[in-house]
Amino acid sequence: MSVRLKLTLSYAGFLMVAGALLLAAVWLFLLRYVPDRAMLINPDDMPGNGVFPVRSALLDVFAPRAAAVLAFLLVFGLVGGWVLAGRMLAPLTRITEATRLATNGSLSHRIRLPGRKDEFRELADAFDTMLVRLEAHVAEQQRFAANASHELRTPLAISKALLDVARTDPNRDTGELIDRLHAVNTRAIALTETLLLLSRADQRSFTRDHVDLSLLAEECTETLLPLAEKHGVTIETSGDITPTIGSPALLLQLTTNLVHNAIVHNLPEQGTVWVHTGVHSKTAVLTVENTGEQLTPQQVSTLTEPFQRGTERIHTDQAGVGLGLTIVRTITHAHDGTLTLTPRPAGGIRITVELPAISPHTDR
Incomplete structure (x- = not known):
């Protein structure tokens, strides 16, 4: 019935x-x-x-x-x-x-149930909110798939062109060809691995463990110190023990991406990067700031979109694949955190990651 x-x-x-x-x-x-x-x-x-x-x-x-x-x-x-x-x-x-x-x-249809607020009205409003988020997520995934297809097609097209040239010109220097193919394939592999990392973080298919963000900050700054010296950038690290829970590998990737971006998106010389960790209001906070060109809030709001490299602001030898901050955003959301990007008045940007904090003496 x-x-x-x-x-x-x-x-x-x-x-x-x-x-x-x-x-x-x-x-x-x-x-x-x-x-x-x-x-x-x-x-x-x-x-x-x-x-x-x-x-x-x-x-x-x-x-x-x-x-x-x-x-x-x-x-x-x-x-x-x-x-x-x-x-x-x-x-x-x-x-x-x-x-x-x-x-x-x-997904564009909305119920928009009229009348006074009762149980049915609350259910309809919740369903409309779900449709809004689902439509935005699907649109974002479609844009991401289109951009990823374009990015993956580029190295393949370059490789095909190089091979066509080598086939039509047997006397061409093969050493130069091999070097260029190696560079193109390296970029394609890096992009593929990055896409896999994004998928893994977005699906939250990782093991959670106790992590100290201050130790991750020290580790990644030591790793990236040669890159900073190459670009004439000084790295200053400060902060206290900052315990949280999550994937050590993913959170290290998050920290590395932030510090790497802060180095390569900096002043041509005598730039500075500040890395700070601490616990504020029951949240573990990682803040990375850098000097650089003046940015507007509108420009900053687009930096976490996939493949937004800001080519006018970076060195051509460190172009990357345009997914650095996208990975940071995905890892942050996968750990139930918040990501905030703010332009610095003197130039550059301040990026703050807030994750749920835990007691450093909590048993595992």
């Missing part, structure tokens, strides 16, 4: 029970205050001793009328219950229709 039919039968059944109880109460009242037999004023009107059976006569009058009332209540309950159930379930019908549209791929 449908929910509407179940509600209709429930309404009708409840009305019948209530009517029967009311009639039973009336009948009990009559039995209490009406005598069983009564003497007639004029005994000649009744044969025998002049005694009239009052209750028996009352029952003969009350029973058919009670049955008629119950029949009316049954019909009224069925009709009224069907109408009321239909009106109450109308919002659920709209939600069901929206669900079917979403199942068929139409």
